[in-house]
Each structure stands twice: as C-alpha cells, then as structure tokens.
Amino acid sequence: MKGDYWILLAVIILVIGLVLHQVPLALVALLFILTGGVSRLWNKYCLRRVDYKRRLSHNQVFFGEEITLEIEVSNRKPLPLPWIKIEDELPEQMVLLKGKTSASHEERVTLTNIFPIGMYNRVKRRFPIKCPRRGAFLFGPTRIQSGDLFGFFRRDMEIDKIDYLLVYPRLVPLEKLGISSQQLFGDIRLRHHLFQDPVLTAGVREYYPGDALKRIHWKSTARTGRLQTKIYEPTTTIDISIFLDVRTLREYLWGSIDQLQELGIIAAASLSQHALNAGFRVGLYVNQITRFSHGLVTVPPSSHPDQMVRVLEALAQIHQVESLMMSRYIREEASNLPWGSTLVVISAQPDEKLMATLLDLKRVGRSVTLIAIGSEVKDVNAAHFPVYRVSDKVAWELTKEIELNEDLDAK
Numbered sequence: 001m002k003g004d005y006w007i008l009l010a011v012i013i014l015v016i017g018l019v020l021h022q023v024p025l026a027l028v029a030l031l032f033i034l035t036g037g038v039s040r041l042w043n044k045y046c047l048r049r050v051d052y053k054r055r056l057s058h059n060q061v062f063f064g065e066e067i068t069l070e071i072e073v074s075n076r077k078p079l080p081l082p083w084i085k086i087e088d089e090l091p092e093q094m095v096l097l098k099g100k101t102s103a104s105h106e107e108r109v110t111l112t113n114i115f116p117i118g119m120y121n122r123v124k125r126r127f128p129i130k131c132p133r134r135g136a137f138l139f140g141p142t143r144i145q146s147g148d149l150f151g152f153f154r155r156d157m158e159i160d161k162i163d164y165l166l167v168y169p170r171l172v173p174l175e176k177l178g179i180s181s182q183q184l185f186g187d188i189r190l191r192h193h194l195f196q197d198p199v200l201t202a203g204v205r206e207y208y209p210g211d212a213l214k215r216i217h218w219k220s221t222a223r224t225g226r227l228q229t230k231i232y233e234p235t236t237t238i239d240i241s242i243f244l245d246v247r248t249l250r251e252y253l254w255g256s257i258d259q260l261q262e263l264g265i266i267a268a269a270s271l272s273q274h275a276l277n278a279g280f281r282v283g284l285y286v287n288q289i290t291r292f293s294h295g296l297v298t299v300p301p302s303s304h305p306d307q308m309v310r311v312l313e314a315l316a317q318i319h320q321v322e323s324l325m326m327s328r329y330i331r332e333e334a335s336n337l338p339w340g341s342t343l344v345v346i347s348a349q350p351d352e353k354l355m356a357t358l359l360d361l362k363r364v365g366r367s368v369t370l371i372a373i374g375s376e377v378k379d380v381n382a383a384h385f386p387v388y389r390v391s392d393k394v395a396w397e398l399t400k401e402i403e404l405n406e407d408l409d410a411k
Contacts, residue, residue, distance in 0.1 A: 042079070043153035046146040049076040054088065054142065056163050060313070063170040066097070066130050069139070071113065074122040085145040086113040091137040091165075095130040131167045134265065136291060136317045139163040168312040169262070169269045177267055177390045179371070181274055184388065204228045239281045239301040239341035241333075244268045245326040246288050246318060248348040248374070258320055260348040260392060264373045265315050267346050267390055271371075272311045282307060283337075287329045290317040296324060298333075301341065327353040334361060341367070348373040359384055 016022070050073065057068040071088065075081055088111045089104055090096070101109040117123050140162040147154040174181040204217045207227030220228035248260040268284065275282045283301030290297055297317070299310050326347060334343070343366060347354060350372055358368045368385040374392045 040148075040153060042148040043155055045077070045079055046081055046148070047144065047155050047157050050074070050081075050084070050144065050146075050157075051076065052086070052142060052144060052159055054139065054161065054163055056139065056165060059164060060166045060168065060309075060316075061131055062168045063134050064130070064132065066128055067165070069111075069127045069129055070124060071127075072122065072124045073117060075117045075119060078119045080119045080121075081117045081146050082149045083114060083146065084117055087111070087143040087145075088113075088139065089141060090139055093133040093135065094137065094165075095132055097128040097130055099127050131165070134167050134169045134262065134316060137165045137167065139165065166313055166316040169265045169315050171273055172266060172270050174270055174274055177270065177394055179267075179271075179388050179390065184369070184386075204230055239283065239338050240271075240275045241283045241285060241301060241337050241341050241343050242268050242271060243326065243330055243333075243343060243345045244284065244286045244315075244318075245322070245345065245347035245349065245354070246286060246320065247322045247326065260374045261318075261320060263390060263392060263394060264346050264348060265318055267371060267373065269312060269315050271344065271346075273308060276303065276308055279303070282311065283341075284311050284314055285329065285333055286314065286318060287326045288318065288321065288323040290314075290319065292317055296329065301338070325353065327351075327357040330354075330357050330361070334366065339365075342369060343367065344369045344371065346371045346373060 052074075053070075053072040055070045055072070057070070058065075061067055069088075069090075071086060073084065073086065089108050090101065090111050092107045092109050096111065099111060099113075101111050104110045111127070113125060115123060140160070142159040142161070144157045144159065145154055174184065204220045205228065207216065207229045215230045217228045217230045244264060246261060246264075248258055248264075272282050272284065281301040281303045284297070284299040286297035288297060289295060293314075297314050299307075299314050302310075326345070330343065330345070337343070343358075343361065345354070345358060345368070347370070350370060358370060362368050362385050370385065370387045372387060372389050374390075
C-alpha cells in the first residue's frame with residue numbers, strides 16, 4: 001500500500017536527520033511516522049462494526065411499476081469514518097430515477113455512494129427505480145471501502161447478500177390481443193360435458209365389468225367380500241392447461257427483447273387471468289428450464305386464489321432459449337392431464353410436428369386450441385380445432401401505449 005511507502009520514506013528521512021543533526025528535518029519525519037501509525041491503526045478498525053443493509057420496497061411488481069431501493073449503513077463504534085464508499089451491483093434493465101450508475105459487466109451496472117459517517121451514526125439513502133422490463137433480476141453483491149483521513153490506507157469488504165426482484169408481465173384484456181374472450185371460453189364450455197371429480201367420493205357400489213381397477217374401493221371390498229367401486233361426485237369444473245412455446249421465428253440474442261416471445265408471455269398471463277376469473281382451473285407449462293425451476297416450468301392446474309401469483313412468478317422467469325421441443329413436451333405431459341382438460345397452446349412457430357401432435361390429441365378426444373403469435377406464422381389448418389391469431393402489430397400498439405403512459409406520468 002502507498003501508506004507503507006510513506007512511512008518507509010519518513011523513517012529514512014528521520015535517520016538522515018539524526019545522522020546530520022538536522023532537528024527540524026527529524027521532527028518532520030517523526031510527524032510523518034506518527035501520522036502513518038495513526039492512519040494504519042485507523043485503517044485496521046475502520047470497517048469493524050460497520051453494518052450494511054439493502055432493502056427493496058417490493059420483491060414482486062408488475063411491468064412498469066416503481067419500487068424503492070434503500071441502503072442503510074451503521075457505524076457502531078467510537079471511531080468516525082471520514083469517508084466510506086458503497087458500490088452496489090444492479091441489473092442494467094432497471095431505470096434508476098435518482099442517482100447515477102456506471103457500467104460494471106454484462107447486463108450489470110454499479111451504483112456508487114460516497115459519504116462520511118460519524119461514530120455511532122447511521123445513514124440511509126433511498127433510490128426510486130422504474131421496472132420497464134419483465135424478468136427475474138438480482139441486486140447485489142455489495143463492495144464497501146473505507147480508510148484513514150489522509151487516504152494512505154484503504155480496506156475493502158464484500159457483502160454477498162443478494163436480493164431478488166420479479167417483474168411480472170403486463171396483463172391486458174384478451175380483446176386487446178385480438179381474441180374474443182366470449183368466443184374462446186364459449187368454445188371451451190360447449191365442448192365439455194359433466195365430468196366426475198376423482199377427488200370427491202360420493203359412495204361405493206358393486207363392481208361391474210369394465211370398471212377401472214383404480215376406482216376399486218379396497219377397504220369396502222375387504223369388508224363385504226365382493227368387489228366395490230367408488231362413485232365420484234359430478235363436477236362441471238374444467239381445466240385449462242396453457243402450453244407456452246418459447247421458441248420464435250427469430251434467432252436468440254441474449255440481452256435483447258424478443259417481441260414475439262414477450263407477446264406470447266403477455267397472452268399466457270392474460271389468458272390465465274381471464275380463465276381464473278371465469279371459474280376455470282388453470283395450469284401452465286413452458287418448454288424450458290429457468291434459474292429457479294426444478295426441471296421444465298410446470299404449474300399444475302388449480303383454481304386456488306394464489307394460482308395467478310404462481311403463474312405470474314413462472315412467466316417472470318422466462319428467458320429466450322427452449323429446453324425441449326414443444327411437440328415432445330406436450331406428448332409427455334398430455335397423459336398426466338385430467339381427461340376433461342383443454343390444451344391451449346401458444347406458439348410463434350407452430351411447425352408440422354406441433355400441428356401433428358395437436359391433431360393426434362384431437363383424434364383421441366382431447367380438446368385443443370391453438371393461439372398463433374406473429375404475422376410471420378404460416379397458414380395453419382383450422383378445420384380440426386380452433387385457431388386464434390395474435391398479430392405482432394399488437395406488440396407495437398402495446399409499446400406505444402406504454403410510452404404514452406410514461407410521457408403522461410413525466411408531465
């Protein structure tokens with residue numbers, strides 16, 4: 001450290017002063033040595049009992065909303081710090097409305113704060129942040145630096161704590177996507193009849209040839225000595241299983257916004273919201289593995305009040321690269337879905353394999369609906385199952401609305 005060189009130089013000057021009997025020179029050198037010793041002692045204890053906290057006002061927000069980043073530094077010792085430097089790593093996609101950042105590395109920026117802090121004192125600073133991008137974002141780690149009053153010595157400390165922020169996709173009425181909600185949900189209702197709910201058991205009856213073995217009530221069979229079959233309660237509950245294909249017609253560019261994919265995500269989120277509000281059980285399936293998912297993204301069908309939050313959390317984490325072809329994923333999952341469920345497939349690239357898969361499901365009695373994203377999608381045969389189109393012009397219209405709202409907010 002440069003402070004060590006100053007002390008070494010002062011010692012050499014002190015020796016020269018004593019040898020030459022130059023008292024003033026020796027006193028100056030001694031003063032430098034004392035100053036260096038105090039600085040070194042100051043540097044040793046400057047970051048001891050210094051506490052740092054980072055808080056986000058919200059960890060889950062919707063696209064376009066604002067949050068507040070708060071940093072708090074406490075100096076819990078009788079040694080004032082003439083300066084302390086705090087460097088926080090932030091996601092580049094977030095817009096800092098107060099304060100300045102500098103480039104760090106790929107898709108990361110650094111927020112720097114430098115200020116003095118007295119003994120047994122605490123400093124808080126708040127930074128409003130706008131969230132203009134859907135996604136999962138990390139805040140941190142943090143580097144802290146301080147030293148002596150003269151700048152001879154510096155000490156560093158790193159805090160590895162990470163805060164996570166999920167920005168949910170935008171929710172819009174289905175009509176804004178060019179999909180008639182009454183027509184879509186009407187088709188789903190008309191194509192289904194009364195089903196039996198395997199969760200609700202109404203009673204038992206004697207076994208008839210053709211009854212499934214999984215419906216046999218073994219306790220009653222053991223008690224009566226004759227095979228008994230479960231009788232399920234009838235239900236009109238319909239499952240909608242939404243399959244989102246993350247593959248688009250465009251090449252993947254890390255760090256860029258793929259409008260077709262974002263439009264598909266908006267469609268999946270908006271459809272889930274409308275379906276849950278209409279009383280359907282909704283599930284989500286995405287053909288990729290994300291940072292926080294264990295395997296491919298799967299949200300089992302449910303009508304629980306928290307189901308929409310689960311769907312939004314899954315959609316917030318979606319990136320641009322598929323992990324499995326959608327046609328293969330649907331074939332693997334179809335056998336696990338309740339027989340009365342409707343498969344709604346959202347894809348910007350419904351190729352021949354995907355269309356063949358949907359047609360096969362339709363032939364065995366499954367209810368299938370395709371939502372094709374983008375104007376570049378080739379004509380698909382809609383004679384066998386309903387097909388709805390969402391033009392990529394919708395993405396530009398939504399973008400214009402967002403920009404208009406931001407301009408109004410600024411005024």
